[in-house]
Amino acid sequence: MTDFKTLDLTMDGGLAVATFNRPEAMNTFNPAMIADLLALFDLTDADDGVRAVILTGSGRAFCAGADLSGGEDTFDYDKRGQTEDIGGPDRDGGGMVTLRIFRSLKPVLAASNGAAVGIGATMQLAMDWRVAATDSRYGFVFARRGVTPEACSGWFLPRLVGVPKALDWTYSGRVFGAEEALAAGLVQSLHAPGALLDAAKDKALEMTASSAPVSVALARQLMWQGMTMAHPMDMHRVDSRVFAARGRGNDVREGIAAFREKREASYPDTVSAAMPLMDWAAEPDFR
Structure with missing residues (x-):
């Protein structure tokens, strides 16, 4: 089993359930999480016992976006010396994760609890099914941080929700609730927080249990x-x-x-x- 730094992985009846385990930081995204997610999907692709993969978060968030503890240089790869960590000069680490999910050989579901902001929202776009807690929140907040949508979201988001809604969310950078996400088709169903993971598991089994x-x-x-x-x-x-x-x-x-x-x-x-x-x-x- 891979020694993950930012994920807890459990197996449950053919379902690989990966839980972000940085609740004290609202599961914010950092280079270790990039490495862990890439390794996770290599592992699940190679394991014939895995029928589907579910990603969820611990604490109050699925993933509350990028880890901003680096301050104003968070997104300046040159100043932070992160070009090697994210795959090369000007390579977006979130995009590497999203493209790896895109190539997954197993269905991927999001059980989105709490905040899913920035990369916490965009990494979900390449997943096959998204269920959310009734109190979850989403935000494509990039324009409010002075950057642009990343993780291939310019390709995925308008295909999922349509161009006008994608522009609304990315221009404004506003954070919105689960009901709006459901109405737009960003998520497929809403559940009470305590029932969220079971709902994701039930859907994953419905998708895969009787199929080759x-x-x-x-x-x-x-x-x-x-x-x-x-x-x-x-x-x-x-x-x-x-x-x-x-x-x-x-x-x-x-x-x-x-x-x-x-x-x-x-x-x-x-x-x-x-x-x-x-x-x-x-x-x-x-x-």
């Missing part, structure tokens, strides 16, 4: 990567190859047999061994 893991992993890639494609024919070229690859696999035989025999399926293929190789920038090569 490799099919779920491929469906995740098809849906997200499809948003980058310019024409339906581009998707047709890809999903035709994906469908053909799955049609030759062991899972389809088990899935059909289970359906005909009116029993629960036990899919033999694993993500680590049976996931076809894909190059989304070109015609995929399945081997």
Whole structure:
């Protein structure tokens, strides 16, 4: 098990539950959290026992944005000497995390408790499902700190909530409540704080418990990567190859047999061994 500095990781019936564990700092984002999140998704991708990943926070926040203890130089990578920590000159560490979530082979859900501000909001945009506590708060506060939206949110946010709402939130930098987040489609459901994590677990199991893991992993890639494609024919070229690859696999035989025999399926293929190789920038090569 990876020795995380900013996360507590537990396994619960195929669900990897990662909890930010800096409640005294409202789980604010720092270089150690970047490293931990990148390692988390490497770990969950490689573990065939993991069906889905849930991220949540401890204390009063999911993640209250960047750790500002560095003062006015917080976002000046040159002055803070952080270029190596975040992947190179001018590389946004939050964007590295969001892109890693985007590439995840397992569904990712947010159970957003309390404050989700700045990177605490933008890292959630590449997740598949977001549930929130009724008292949670969101804020794309960058313009009020003199910086700009980061973590690929200029790509994700308008696709999730529409351009006018994305502009409203990012221009104003205002903090808003859970009801507004729900109405705009930023979150999918609201729950009492004490019921939040159970609601996320129930949804994660509903998404994955009866489905073939490799099919779920491929469906995740098809849906997200499809948003980058310019024409339906581009998707047709890809999903035709994906469908053909799955049609030759062991899972389809088990899935059909289970359906005909009116029993629960036990899919033999694993993500680590049976996931076809894909190059989304070109015609995929399945081997």
